[in-house]
Amino acid sequence: MNHDELVDRLARVRGVMFDIDGCLVLSNGPSGKGGRVLAGARDAIDFVRRTHRRMAVFTNGSMQTPHQIAESLRSLGLDVRDEEVITPAVVAAETMLVLHPGKPLLVFGGHGVQQDFLSRGQDLVDLDRALAGEPTDAAAVVIGWDIDFGRDKLQVAAEAVYAGAEIYCTSDARSFASANRLNVGVSGFIAAGLSHVTQRPYRVLGKPAPEAFDILTRRLQVAPAEMLIIGDDLTLECAMARREGALGALVTTGTHSAADAELAPPEQRPDFVVEHLGQLLELFSAAPSSLDPISPDPSSDRRGHDVSFR
Known part of the structure; x- marks a missing residue:
């Protein structure tokens, strides 16, 4: 052009x-x-x-909710409205409404991930009960920004996948720009590990x-x-x-x-x-x-x- x-x-x-x-x-x-x-x-x-x-x-990024992100940007003098903010968690939540409507979802991530699903009335698996050994019956495992993801969560996620759940990743970006140091991605790292363990592919939903x-x-x-x-x-x-x-x-x-x-x-x-x-x-x-x-x-x-x- x-x-x-x-x-x-x-x-x-x-x-x-x-x-x-x-x-x-x-x-x-x-x-x-x-x-x-x-x-x-x-x-x-x-x-x-x-x-x-x-x-x-x-x-x-999916550590914060759209409201939190918009507030942060507004505090810096940028005229951004809540409804104008899109995150991979927003994409994942809206995509699950289409692909797995009404089905239980095993979602890993903090408030910035979970809130987008909860605000849409989606059925999230109780992670504490799942970690205690209760079957999840999850139709999908959604991997978001979860810095506390360890072996116990990997076990629960793998069992859900073995039982038929599909794997989705909010973003598998390796890193993102920052002021002083390389900020590495987390979600793709977890999804790749879960895929390695289960030998099932994962689908990325973010940019x-x-x-x-x-x-x-x-x-x-x-x-x-x-x-x-x-x-x-x-x-x-x-x-x-x-x-x-x-x-x-x-x-x-x-x-x-x-x-x-x-x-x-x-x-x-x-x-x-x-x-x-x-x-x-x-x-x-x-x-x-x-x-x-x-x-x-x-x-x-x-x-x-x-x-x-x-």
């Missing part, structure tokens, strides 16, 4: 998805908790609001899975061709955008760099690469029918440089 085609497509964007860690904020906590806002993030969200586009923020994109589409209520997906990870946001026909942007404030994008396989290649979200606003401003364009983040000291088109 050349420059003019990209600008033309941007003008038709009616729904925008932002990743959180490494895109909007950078921190050592979950989903930006206690972190710092990255350049251009506030203005990018304000631009979406002022031009009446729909917005979602989609993290692959970039089709189920994740389905939930995003429902929230934004726009066609894929009118959607812009922005994130810092080629294997997650960029891969999802490429597969589904949405515009994909890599912002190099997190996991992957412009050099990584150059080497990425076609199925992960972004449509364009920006150094920060302020440059995204420059691109929108160049779109002929873009509504109410605004200037890039004034805190940025680089304007109009190193925007790479694919």
